[in-house]
Amino acid sequence: MRILLLVLLLTLSGFAGARVEYKEFANAEQQQAYDDLISELRCLVCQNQTIADSNADLAKDLRRQVYEMLQQGKTKQDIADFMTQRYGDFVLYNPPFKAKTGLLWIGPFMFLAIGLIAVFVFVRRNKTRAVAPISAERQQKIQSLLEKGDKS
Structure with missing residues (x-):
């Protein structure tokens, strides 16, 4: 019985390391802007996932950076422009129509x-x-x- 309980506890202990990201926002508009942005930005490591879906370290950093920029009062467009200036049009899931794209x-x-x-x-x-x-x-x-x- 003790062995069975030990196996069960060891199996379930894998979930103990899983974390949920919780961000606190001043209002619902900021929350919506954050959700929209992390759903529109591509993870540069995974490339087929948004930064909302990815668990890569770079995606975590980008989510944190988006959150901080929203807290500083930047708009969605400001953040999207910053990301495209830094990482190129590839960071957007829907890149704008330009000569390059x-x-x-x-x-x-x-x-x-x-x-x-x-x-x-x-x-x-x-x-x-x-x-x-x-x-x-x-x-x-x-x-x-x-x-x-x-x-x-």
Whole structure:
């Protein structure tokens, strides 16, 4: 019984190290701005997660930095501008349309258009391919083979 209890306690002790981040805000608008920002900023370590979802040390630092900047009275736009100035447009999940990010926005449509054009050309080429007429000699040979098949 003691061994079972020890195993149970050791199994559950893994959860003891898990922490919940708690931030105190002056008002609901700050809380909403914080939630929006950490959901819009990409974790530069994980790259497919927001800093809200990531447990990487850099994501924790960025969450802390966003919190501190909000406490200093900075706006969402100020914080987003600071992050993009420091880390580039990649830090945003929805990067703005610029010359640098144009390929990200236009690329999928270009590939779709190229694919549709390729399919159209392929289908059209196969449709217009002329069928060579069968010579009279060959037609007689086919007819004789068909007649042999009917007799057997």
